[in-house]
Amino acid sequence: MAKKESLAVNVTIKSECQKHLNGVPFRVMHHTGDSNYWIQVADYCSWAINRKWDWGETEAYDLLRTRLAVPELALTDKGDGTEYY
Incomplete structure (x- = not known):
């Protein structure tokens, strides 16, 4: 950046x-990403969920699925169709 x-x-x-x-x-x-492994874990989880929703690719998400306490919320399902980044 x-x-x-x-x-x-x-x-x-x-x-x-x-x-x-x-x-x-x-x-x-x-903090730099390599300062704490949990930052890297959170980044990977976010990336996997992003790939699922934006690209329809679920391979990485499927590896995480059994570790999720609950599925992520589809926050924009009832929205006006605006894409937020």
């Missing part, structure tokens, strides 16, 4: 946190 984009992300995160945290102090921290 370019420095300009990174700054814009930080500004947005801080702005939203300030709105919702009512004065509670906070810090925004960005």
Whole structure:
């Protein structure tokens, strides 16, 4: 991510946190993906679910299916058809 984009992300995160945290102090921290294996696990799960919904490819998702507590919610099923990224 370019420095300009990174700054814009930080500004947005801080702005939203300030709105919702009512004065509670906070810090925004960005860890590298290799700093914690769980970041990599979450990324893989998100990628697999994305492939299922956007491409109809379920091979990676099927490997995860037995590990999911519940299936993911189809949040846009009852929406207006807008695609959110």
